[in-house]
Amino acid sequence: MATLTQDDIEKLFSGAPQYFARSEGHYTGAPHPSVAFPWDEALEIRDLRDHVQIEDSSWSCVTAWPHVTRDASRSAAACLKEKKRPHFYPRCRERPNMLSMEGLEKGTMGYQAALELAVSDALQEEEKLNVDEDSGASRARLIFEKRQKMLNSKDGLRPLEEAAILDQLIKNYDRYTSNRINKSISSTLYNELFLGILHPPTRVVDHQDPYSLTVQIQALLKVLATPHLWLDFSQVEWRIRLGQILLGSYHRDLHDMDPRIDEMEGEDWGKEERYWLLFQILLACELLIRLDAITEGEELGMESIRPAEIRRFERDATPSVRWSMHLARAWLENIQVVETEVDLAAPSPERNHLSGWLASLAGRMAPKHGQPHQPQTEKVTVYTIQGRHPQRQVDGLTHFARKLRWPEVEKYAARISDNVDKASKATPINTPVDDSPQSPEGKDSSYFVGSRAEADVTTQPSRRRKITAALHPRGWLSKSYLSGLVLPGEGLQHFIMSTLLENDNDAMEKLGPMANLCGGFIYCGKSFWSTACVVGRVLAAGKGSAECMGWISSDIIPQGHKDGWVDIIVDELPEDANKTGTKARLWAKTEIEKESDVLGDADPLSVLPGDFIIPFENIYSQPLPSLDIKVQSLNLFAPVDSVHTTPTDKHAPTPFSDVSRVSQTHTYPSSISFSVASSAGETQEYTFALSNDVYFVTAYPCAPSAHVRVIKSPSSPTIQQINLTGIDVAGQASCSATITGHPLHKSFTYTVIHLSELLQKQATSTLDDLLTATDPAVRRPSMTPASNLNALPRVLVIDCITGLKMPPQSAHDAPLSPSSPVVERHDSLCIATANLHLESRRRQFGSDMEILVRALCAEKGWNAIISRRRRGCLACAIREAGALGWKVIIRVD
Template sequence: MPSFPSFLKHPRAGRGQIDNQDRNDIRINMVNDTTEQEKEQQRKSKRHFFRNLLKRPSSNSKAKRGTLEFLKSPRNSQTHSRKSLTPASIMSNPNKPLPLPPLPSTIESESPRPTKNPQRIISPLALPELQKLFSGAPQFFARSEGHHTGAPHPFVAFPWDLEVEIRDLCDHIKIQNEAWSSITALPHITRDIQSNSTAVTEHHEKQKAHYLPSCRERPNMLSMQGMERGTLGFTAALELGVADALQEPEPLPDGYPESLSERREIFLNGKDGVRPLAESILLERLASASVAYHDDDYLKRQRPTVDLYTELFTQVLFPPSRVTDSHDPYSLQVQIEALVQALAAPVWVDFSLPEWRIRLGQILWGSPVENDTDDDIMVNKEIAHEAGIERYWLLLQILLSCELLLRLDAISINIDRGLEDAQPSDIKRFNKKATMSVRWSLILARCWLENIQIEIRSAVTESAKKAPAGWLATLTGTADLSDEADDDIIHDIQFQGRHQRRQLSGLLHFARKLSWPNAEALAAKITDNSIAISEGLQSNLAAGTPLSALARRSDSYFPTPRPDMRTELPKSQNISAVFHPSGWLSNSYISGLILPGEGLSHFMISTLLENDDAAVSTLGQEANFYGGFSYGGRSFWSTACIVGRVLAAGKGASECVGWISSDIVPEGAGEGWLDISVEPLSHNDNDKRKPRIWQKTSIETDGHVIGGADTSSVLPGDFTFPSDESIQRALSIKLESLDLVATDSVRTTAMKDPSTASSEFSEAPAIPTYSAEMRFSVDADGEGTDEINLSLKYDTRFVTAHPCVAMQYTELLKSPTSSAFRVPDRPGFWNSTGHPLHKAFTYTKLTLYNLLSLPAYLPFESLLSPSIPGFDAAHSTTHTTNSTIPKVLVIDCTDYSMTAFPVRPCPSPQTPHPPKHRFGSDMEVLARALCAERGWNALISRKGRGCLACAVREAGALGWRVVLRFA
């Protein structure tokens, strides 16, 4: 057995700061000088000593084992393990001396103090800290707007930042001209309002208390033109899946026949319907409604409701058969319910369908529409069938809508002035009875009252008095309801626009924005007042109707004008129209009678062409509003066409109100209209069953700043900064040509022959259909030129990534503990970076050149694998996550030649962004063409406007998988 001094010299018992001889002397003296009192105190404190001894800090496991061996008795050291040690075995020898406490220098060397506060590093980020980190980051939402309002409303907001400069950031451009204001039903401010005193006055007029129907166009036309040319905004991108053109008409109520004539007969013969109005009374009521709307004192005078009740139910409607308000039988609420009930009858035009919004002007100014079936109506045993019956019914619908709107505005003014309170029961009852068709009729009424003025020009003639009588007459006919009203027949009326100069100014703006070849000749015609609404209600030539791009094409050029017209998804877009001077297309735009939706773009290009004789003679009278045409050394494309969306990324392109102008003229086709054949994007079964916009939780979770994680457990190390450095070699890309190849299919259009009085239809000249290809030359680092051909095969969409503001609280993430957090080592990083990205989001970053070198047949998922050529772990996420957010492919479309661009300022709202026309290059065209060939919807993210992390989050909210990153 070793001696006691040698046992104290065990190499694992301590670290030699003291000499061995000194240690032996100290311990021997301690044993000899120990008194009985000290031994007794030692026994009483043995438990306290044992606990302190076990808590002694140790730098490694070997030191711990040495200490435990020191505590063992020699007899048990060979037979017992550490797990079998007990306090009794430790203190079995009462004469064993206590070990010396470690010196201060030893403690410091064994347990070094952390350089930072451990509690600060391991504690999760509090909600105020998250709000500071992402105060300038956009967040994505989809919320329902109430009952009977359709799909949820997607939008982007900055809920953690109240600065006006940040809250006003948007991913789309504002409406640039007051003439285009009717494109949307949403409240908005046009860009030119501050420079036009008249526009300022009209804007303030619209801010007065008035009723705003809880319906609007889908997709949102404010978001249809993104900041990047040829792109959409976030809202419009999601609403494409629930576009108005995809909706079916409301089903007929139980008990109503399928025939429109039978429904109208039942409606007019009932005692709850509309009185059979003479055309003179109808026009007088329309004129008086217009006067009331524009007279500020009309509603302020607070006319007795009894007078309004008497006028309505003695001249327009039959009185109600039962009392609905016992407290006030003549109240405005009673009148409103009667008007809603009349407008809800299935006998009117349903303007919730986009094709009817476009055809509104055709009913008013076009040739009378002949029905393909006998639409005779029998009233009091008299059969009435008139060629212009649809025009009469439309004006009657407008009259009822105006009467209803004026009463709703009166209640809104009373509530605003505190004269009455909004009753929840009345609101609930109104929302239940007011169908979507009724709400769109109210939008039509306001558009009519604000833009249309009725002019009566000629007096009655003797021959007109002898015209045969009929209960239902058209505005172009000579019949009246009764013999007593024969002297009230009106022969010549005009629907004039109240703001025709405003509309023509907007047309000139449109022409100059698109670099129209004959823009100055158009300006001269406007100056000479040579452009006006056509005389008379009928046009000399038949005009085709540009129905919605997603509407079903009818068997005839004039589809049957029925409110219950069905729509379905087409295989391709094939809608045409025929131009002629002063046609109903031009009249619709010049008058300002434009309902929200895509119709404005059709009307503007039609008015531009119809007032350019050289263009019509070159292009022909037939047009396709969803394709494009070549004229005057330029090409013009609808944004509904994939060629236009790709060419919009070029340097010489421009965009305005749904049309794109480019200096690239396609080869393989001469001047004229073109149609492009594309394939729809393939979706999985889940997307077919339920559009993304209905997945409200997924939109908000997959685009949230922490990816749906628990806010109470978010650590600083859960974030990383995506590398935004260019990883691509210097490229020289040139668009060589846009080639069109004629397809085998030939599309023809049925057009009514104006030379015949019958309803026969003949084939119009077909607009040729082509498939589009683009040819590029690519030179990487001067190693040689490669030729790349890309086919624009799929109808892909592009969205502008929402702008963000660089964060200013980076110190919250300067001490991360996660290995996934990387801080690029470059000067000024913490002052110029964007936002961090939560670990729930993953992405793979590839260069555009590497992607082009990969085979086109590779599945998309294989491009996200680390094993593919060009994968750089330093610029892509390599960590694994249990998040369900799909991985995103980031395509780097920059190169080393673009590194001289200035870094992103901080903060950036006050820094003006470069004008849009400075953007654009053949590289951007190539990137979009690649997406069109592969069938990828892509998010366009540009340095200086938004960070890469926010773009990845937005892609997650949209459910898209590709981000194009540009300089």
């Protein structure tokens, strides 16, 4: 038979996602995983995705990736009216990709996040100073000395008062918002930089134009890239601490602070750190404004930059520098420094401590730094840090509450609106010191529960850390969210839940001030779980669950537990723990692409029609029992500890936490119990321990091809095994297979097991047992082609469709999707409409049966892909399992 041409292959796999992992260039870290449709030009197909869009503009800060926000509160016309301008984009983004962290299936993630989790920012080892232990010098002391040396040298920073830094930030804000760019901007910026902020270069860098923007950029890069001088926001810890330093009370803490340094009081240290953070923000803003000017100048034909200069920038701009630029962009977009005069002799009401959490957002800034105390006058100049978009942030908070179905959410929204009105009329002059509970020692440990400095070095690093927080209505957690000064990464999901709780007096009273932001809590007859907790990822599969910004709500609450916070003990999968950092699968670029290639292991020049199979479902030689599955209870057993009490424990308190009150949250083993009634009248109970930290991924959607019929070859293994016509040899109607989706190369071996059979075998069978076991009495739709009879099936497909009782669904609620591949493809508009409806009706998917199969995976330790029929075909899900290196697919209706 003739081999398939390239044109035939492209037709066969039209609408089939293909999985990649490619490096983006030098100095960019781990490869970037991506999914593409290289043989399709229709936007409706190329725009298919396995994750939800960001639904509110206040949540855009969660990612550094370019994206479009599906903001229901803003019209398309309003978005078009916004003035767009060219700007510089640093090639540095959060890992995992936060756009991909919320899959189309609740409690799941997307393909990109699943691969990047093993190289996440939270796993990056922090840089250590080479310190001579005999000298007794601490990291904090070395940093202090290095900063003083930088200020006293003639090759770097000029010593600036804090007021001068704030004045320049005000000037940068005006320049950024007014979009003032002209041909003389280079010389203007040169004078500002080298007469007021930096010492001029000691040698000529550019002989053609010594005052060029490139010269200024190189000078700023040199200072910002100086090691151990600035905060490194490439570390998740400092992205969170940003708000603590700037808007809260920041005590003596710098990773491994040496307790022998006692000559510096905590508040003085906090002021020092705030000064240097403001200096870092100023330098980053200066750098970003110049890069924006070059980018815009290129667009307008006013500026150009040589390739050699680009290569030098890519080399010198370290990850720390690039993250400082992210901070500068967030600052210029969301923060405004306001200079005001306060009459000290005026009546005191305007200077009273403001009530309400939003009013406490603004922080009073000291007008001088490092200057002798000056006599008090009747009027004094103060600086306040104000968020530019408080109403946008509040709207995002109420949107979050509604999505999670927060108790009495409408009263909550009204209360927030009242706070906004009051705060807008108040004078923000309170100090930046909040009233959050502090640890008895007056200092905090690492942001992560169990920092690397404290953890046992033999312990494998966890891909996601546990985080506790001390909540307070005027705390820096709320201020961080409400200001909008949030850097990309996981921080937003912690800030937004903290702000939600801090503004609900009833919740604070019932739950207490200590929060476990990677666990869950019970409140008002509902349970709320972080997606970092496996219980949340399992319960999310239920019919009544909701998911938003890293949090899940469910009507299922732990049996016998009242309102309060809980933590769940789980074990990390050994294969996941051993494949982090440079050992992560993401670095195996060739394997990822080869093990998911549409042509399998075939030679592209000799591909035959008979080399492909058509995966089929729902055909068994014997009738299967109908199952009716119901959740009986969520069980939390006796706590395994009194919770984390000592800083030397792996679960030490964080800068959020208060050591004396951490013991309010206990850690529990958990399980879920089910009753399973079959059509034969038998009812059995099953209990699955949620003991393993497993993850679930939404199978990437596909658009079926209309050309699958081209492989209906007599040599095809599929044709040899099933009856495509539906008519048996006697001419009578027979039960034929349901053929869906794209073809699959015969090198992809898999086997299907029905959920009822899995329940019978799960107690005594391992995954390898299930992959190899064959029951001659049951004809399962397994596919190990004749040429691969000795090959072990690589993927186990759990059939959760055939014969299973599902909740009733109206025709209006039925999921829309393209048609079966044996019919002509729908119009592209139908495809786009179908996928929008699939995303908008996420809440309607789910059942107790889906909770059960996820709970079973959590007990067995199986990461699994959730493949929903009519959203994506089985063949594409099997290839995605090859890309991820996973072995289990859950096929649901």
